[in-house]
Amino acid sequence: MSQEVGSGSQPPTIYDVARAAGVSIASVSRVLNDQGNPRADTRERVLHAVAELGFVPDGAARALSARLKEVVGVVVRRPQWLDGSLFTDEDENLQFPDMINRGMEIVAQRHGFDLLIRSVDLDEANAGSRIFALARKSDGIILHDRVLDPDQLDRLARQLPVVTLAGLPTAATANVHGDNDSGMRAVARHLIHDHGYRTLAYLAGHEGSPDSITRGRALADEARAAGVTLQAGDAWQGGYQAAGGAAAIERLIAAGTRLPRAIVCANDQSAIGVLHALAQHGISVPGDVAVTGFDDMPVARHLRPQLTSVRQSIQDLGATAFETLYSMICGDGSGVRGQDIALPTQLVRRRSCGCDPQLLVPRNAQEAG
């Protein structure tokens, strides 16, 4: 029983345990790690001393010696605030990455790993070096959404296992993403064939995002195949943010552009902004204009009208990213490098596309490959 209050006393070390148990530190280590087969009484004495002292091995020492930190670094992109907007404190932009991280964390725990989380500002000059520093505290790295340019990614992957999310795989890294293509095609077909809309628009995410590009391309394909008009381009950039979506609609209306029958947004977040801007102008959704999102964030259900979206199991995205990285760290991971892993998506029809939730249109549109 220590008489100190506060963290004055150092935690016990393996030497303290060895002394208390009357054995060598090697024996303590062996008992704790199930190496060799210690005699029953040795084991017993060690365990007793460990319990007595409340010994837990120091992570740094263990990591140094075992060459395994049991930590993976996670880098998320800190959103740029678009100021002067309704949505200035748009903290929820981070909800998506946070949910992915949650998925990772739960799986990581099963393997005794923890997540070391760092957000970077892309504008930051030394974003790269900050990521490298994080890497030296970790056994592997998971990079969200394009936080590192290809050159540096390559250098990083040379030093330790790397998995990207919603990026592109390289020879040395794996990538995990939702199946954007089939998800978006399901949206497109539903709008075109089930609802019969003939004019669509695509509100893109941020520039260069592979997710946004793939989604846009899938939509364009389907529109072309059906001979339907699709608006897109500079005027239709939402930057994945509510403020961006709202701003785009405001600009279009101000410019007197005739809105399409349906607006397909690159994600739910920007759809929120679109809904808001349309409401401001008394434009009825889905009566005048239908709106769809992508991701099916929990908030999608609470919007009025409820938002039609494409569900990705966000936690699975994280879980898969971790499992992939883990196989690179601990297993051979040879089969995984360079792979682009797609997770299934599913259209979720709600009110905002024109469906009546009580009386859903037939399911068939949603399946067709």
Next chain:
Amino acid sequence: MSQEVGSGSQPPTIYDVARAAGVSIASVSRVLNDQGNPRADTRERVLHAVAELGFVPDGAARALSARLKEVVGVVVRRPQWLDGSLFTDEDENLQFPDMINRGMEIVAQRHGFDLLIRSVDLDEANAGSRIFALARKSDGIILHDRVLDPDQLDRLARQLPVVTLAGLPTAATANVHGDNDSGMRAVARHLIHDHGYRTLAYLAGHEGSPDSITRGRALADEARAAGVTLQAGDAWQGGYQAAGGAAAIERLIAAGTRLPRAIVCANDQSAIGVLHALAQHGISVPGDVAVTGFDDMPVARHLRPQLTSVRQSIQDLGATAFETLYSMICGDGSGVRGQDIALPTQLVRRRSCGCDPQLLVPRNAQEAG
């Protein structure tokens, strides 16, 4: 230039740098840490070799030697899923803690620290030992919302600095929380005096939560002072979750209870459930029943009707928790132990309490201490 692809090659060590620069490892370390004053050419050669090799010191080795890991552990409570409800995949329950963590992370970065995040299930038998293990990977620990019982908290605080969030300070730990009392009093006065409601109810958060208790007490005080009826107790438990809020309302309606004129929820999340359940039964908000939340999560703005709530600067909560912990780790931190730090809150009036956002009732109600 390495010819390897993938993480086959080990990152360079300080020995590699020393060899490349033709100096001893001590000199390298000194240059990198600004110790002593190396001669200009020594410094130059070291820096050159570091850049050449892309050397970054290993975190574990550094931590072991410097006795500082530059990592703080964060423990969040993993919500129990209430199953069979509308809100089964209620991931957004974690939005609040995640936003707090974001605030910590940003400040932590300024000090070169990273966050090691772990969620625990309270049911879990060994939750305690999992937290102790995390502790040994960190220089200090931040505990969200009652994840550890007082005994174990005490043992933990004996080993390293600990800060709690929305808990209670102990002799060795500090606690950070929003100013629940004044926030809730502002809500109460607004509902009672500005809107004239004479029957209220308090939908509590989870049992034993100091936040929930303080909020409930403040509301009860104000109700009593104004001679207003307040319902509370077993029937009014929301568990801080949307599903919990919805379930409570369902039960009350099923039991034929006459609803109060205003329902004051312990947080926004449970208010969402309440709004939902009321809508299901065709009960108008705020016309028939007014509803308020607490926290002012971003989602509060997107609900219909928009939710009146109490804003706490959630990121500040995290930032303050980190700064407090940091002062315990690096400074003397003597003044901080045992303190209970309250951050200001502010009433945000929206539609759900009966206010017309275009035509707000006078501000005065909101101020009075």
Next chain:
DNA sequence: GTTGTTCAAGTAAGCGCTTTCTTCAATGCT
């Protein structure tokens, strides 16, 4: 010219573990 001082740079100890190597008591065999 000798001794003293200064200070950059090198040497080595140590942080707290894991793990290889070595020792040596206990067993099995001839």
Next chain:
DNA sequence: AGCATTGAAGAAAGCGCTTACTTGAACAAC
């Protein structure tokens, strides 16, 4: 009884850093 074999436990090396201590070159003072 004498020797080989086994295997648990101890001794010690090292993981990659930081830092106290030691060395010795350069310069100042006598």
